Amino acid sequence: MQRSLTMLDSGLVGHRTIDRLLQAVIFFADSIAIRSSYEVAAVDRADARLIERRIDELREQGFVKLWAHEYEVDDAGRAGNPTDGDAVRRPADLVVPASTLGVSLGEMDEVMRSIRESAYGREPGERSPLRQGTAEIVGLRNHLASLVISAELNQDGMLTNPAVRTALTSTFRARPGEGFQAAVVREVIGQLQLGSLVNLTAEQVETCRRFSADFRTLLDQSVVAVARGLDPVISPENTARELMTRYRAISTEYALPRLGPQVGGEIVWDVLGATLPPSIVLKYGVKAFTWRKIAKEVRPYLLLMHLERALRQPEVGR
Amino acid sequence: MRLLPAEIGATSCRLIIQAGADLSIERSLRWQVQATEPVPLPELFRRFDASVVADETFSLPESTKALIPLRFAIPDTVYPFTILYLWMVSNVDQRPGVTRSDDAANALVWYLRVAAPHLDSTEVRRIHRALDRLPTIDVGKVSEADEGSDT
Numbered sequence: 001m002q003r004s005l006t007m008l009d010s011g012l013v014g015h016r017t018i019d020r021l022l023q024a025v026i027f028f029a030d031s032i033a034i035r036s037s038y039e040v041a042a043v044d045r046a047d048a049r050l051i052e053r054r055i056d057e058l059r060e061q062g063f064v065k066l067w068a069h070e071y072e073v074d075d076a077g078r079a080g081n082p083t084d085g086d087a088v089r090r091p092a093d094l095v096v097p098a099s100t101l102g103v104s105l106g107e108m109d110e111v112m113r114s115i116r117e118s119a120y121g122r123e124p125g126e127r128s129p130l131r132q133g134t135a136e137i138v139g140l141r142n143h144l145a146s147l148v149i150s151a152e153l154n155q156d157g158m159l160t161n162p163a164v165r166t167a168l169t170s171t172f173r174a175r176p177g178e179g180f181q182a183a184v185v186r187e188v189i190g191q192l193q194l195g196s197l198v199n200l201t202a203e204q205v206e207t208c209r210r211f212s213a214d215f216r217t218l219l220d221q222s223v224v225a226v227a228r229g230l231d232p233v234i235s236p237e238n239t240a241r242e243l244m245t246r247y248r249a250i251s252t253e254y255a256l257p258r259l260g261p262q263v264g265g266e267i268v269w270d271v272l273g274a275t276l277p278p279s280i281v282l283k284y285g286v287k288a289f290t291w292r293k294i295a296k297e298v299r300p301y302l303l304l305m306h307l308e309r310a311l312r313q314p315e316v317g318r
Numbered sequence: 319m320r321l322l323p324a325e326i327g328a329t330s331c332r333l334i335i336q337a338g339a340d341l342s343i344e345r346s347l348r349w350q351v352q353a354t355e356p357v358p359l360p361e362l363f364r365r366f367d368a369s370v371v372a373d374e375t376f377s378l379p380e381s382t383k384a385l386i387p388l389r390f391a392i393p394d395t396v397y398p399f400t401i402l403y404l405w406m407v408s409n410v411d412q413r414p415g416v417t418r419s420d421d422a423a424n425a426l427v428w429y430l431r432v433a434a435p436h437l438d439s440t441e442v443r444r445i446h447r448a449l450d451r452l453p454t455i456d457v458g459k460v461s462e463a464d465e466g467s468d469t
Contacts, residue, residue, distance in 0.1 A: 001329075104432075111425045140409070143344065147432040156436055157336070180339035220332060227335045227394035229350030229378070230342040 002030045005159040006067070006150040010034035014041035015198050018054055020182075022197035024159050025063040026208045026303070027185040028216050032159055036066035036092045037081040057202050059093075067153055068092035069101075096152045104148045112141055180226060180236055181219055187240030192304065194311050204310045211303035218243065218300040247301045323387045324444035331392035333434040338398020340433070341405065349376040351397050356381035359453055366404040376401075388448045402426055403449070423449035 005024060010017060013034065021032050034055075040048040058064040068079035078089040150158045160178055178186070189197070200208070222239045326334070341347065347370065357365070357379050369376035383396040390396055406422040406429065427446045430437055 107428060108432075111428050144429075144432070147429075151432040151435040154435065157340075157434065178343070180336065180343055183343065223332065223335055223339060224392055224394065226339045227392065227397050229397070230339055230348065234350070236343070 003028065003157075004031045004033065004065070004155045005029045005157050006033045006153055006155045007159045008146050008149065009160050010038055012041040013038045013051060013055065014044035015047065015051065015196065017041070018051065018058075019196045019198050020159070021058065021064060022200060022205065023185050023189065024182065025058075026197065026200075026205065026212060026307075027188075028181045028212075028219055029159065031063055031065055033065045033067045033094055033153055033155055036068040036079040036090045037072060039081055039083065054198075058205075061202060061206065063205070065093040066090055067094040067096065069096050070098040094153045096149060101149070101152050104152055105145065108144050108148050112144065180223060180230075183236035184219065184222065184240045184243070187237045188243060188304070191240060191244045192308060194307055197307075197311075200310060208303060208306055208310070211299075211306055214300040215303040247304050250298055250301055251305065323389045324441075324448060325389040326391060326395065326441050326444065327438065328391040330434075330438050330441045331390050331395040333437050334390075334395050334402070334430070335392070335398050337430060337433045338401050341402060342398075345405070346373075347376070347401065347405065348374070349378055349401055351380055351382075351394075352377045354379045354381075356384065359385055362400075363404055363407050366401075367408050370408060385452070386448065387451050388445065402429070403452075423452070 007017075007021070007024075017034075021034070024032050038055075040051050044051060055064060059066065066079075072079040073092050073095055074080075074089070076089075077091055079092045080087075080089040146158065158179065159182060222243065225239065226234060228234065342349065349369075354377060362379075362382070362385075366376050368374075378397055378400060382400050383393065386396050386400060388396070388399075390399070403422065403426055406426045410421040410425055423446065426449060427442060430442060430445065
């Protein structure tokens with residue numbers, strides 16, 4: 001099933017944004033919608049052309065879609081950024097229609113009408129159910145509006161929600177505005193000490209995507225585990241730790257020792273990737289079929305193996 | 319003849335769990351399912367509200383599944399679903415002539431529609447019908463009882 005997410009805090013795009021986009025499309029999403037009218041973040045302005053080119057490349061690969069409001073789009077289907085005098089106009093792949101957005105925001109207002117406005121109206125001395133007073137009400141309103149826009153773009157959900165970023169201080173190590181899966185993936189990358197994924201080439205990203213589906217299954221299963229609670233015990237970082245423990249056990253147990261010294265590096269990838277070319281079957285016979293069995297267990301972790309290989313030995317992965 | 323509760327498929331269950339996990343992270347809600355004694359819905363709400371205000375981990379009894387008239391293909395979905403519902407009840411205002419749980423049911427269905435737009439619409443209707451069958455939570459009385467017990 002295709003999974004498209006919206007990145008609503010994409011008005012400013014920099015290397016960090018590209019890293020988050022790549023984390024998403026490699027690990028748990030198929031495409032991410034970002035603002036068509038984005039500007040390059042001030043901190044990365046020196047690399048503006050590089051960043052623009054990378055976004056174009058990701059768009060050509062189908063991993064990024066550009067979205068705009070209807071009022072921003074001209075007759076040629078392009079949207080510009082008013083702050084730079086419309087100097088740069090980019091195509092809008094997804095457009096939020098003004099009429100349906102109006103209806104949906106109307107529905108949201110109905111819900112908001114019933115949302116407690118206690119921060120404004122409670123009696124002195126009465127215990128407030130809100131932890132941060134009016135800021136929480138404002139944050140909640142923005143959070144819901146973000147969900148409405150994402151739904152209007154016909155996306156499956158949000159990668160990040162800028163409203164939450166300013167609304168609350170989180171008790172979790174997940175960054176405010178970050179969903180559960182994004183938080184787990186960030187932890188996994190941190191525990192593997194892979195650094196930024198920005199260094200992956202377009203081809204390497206494509207190769208990683210060959211292994212994404214199996215890891216996504218694993219990630220979906222880990223989300224089901226969260227159905228029994230989310231607190232400091234069951235948290236994104238602990239989920240990531242559990243995935244990493246299993247990954248390390250599997251890579252120690254299976255990766256090379258079980259396959260034997262006769263299997264060279266590239267063949268290991270064929271075997272573990274379960275492509276099992278006829279030449280390998282002919283050469284190794286029964287062993288090749290045992291490897292296929294092993295591959296089934298290892299397959300969800302191939303993405304991590306491949307990323308380690310690509311980022312630690314760039315000359316091998318390229 | 320007693321009707322079986324409506325079933326929610328595995329795909330929708332995953333979306334509900336995801337919505338519950340994301341809301342918990344976004345709103346800093348900490349909770350955990352525990353094998354504690356069964357608690358009626360109004361009392362559950364009171365405890366949830368108190369935990370949120372005190373910024374403590376909320377203990378959700380395992381028996382909660384008996385309170386929600388839905389069958390989930392992934393049975394544990396009932397827990398994040400209950401959290402979403404309690405959060406809605408906790409956040410909607412008491413309006414004259416409308417019970418807070420009615421508003422909460424509408425708000426939850428709306429929330430699921432925008433947070434998980436590809437949730438099966440037939441199943442969304444089943445969820446709405448199930449929420450309508452839940453006992454009314456009279457928050458005013460729960461709060462008064464709570465205040466009484468404090469003094």
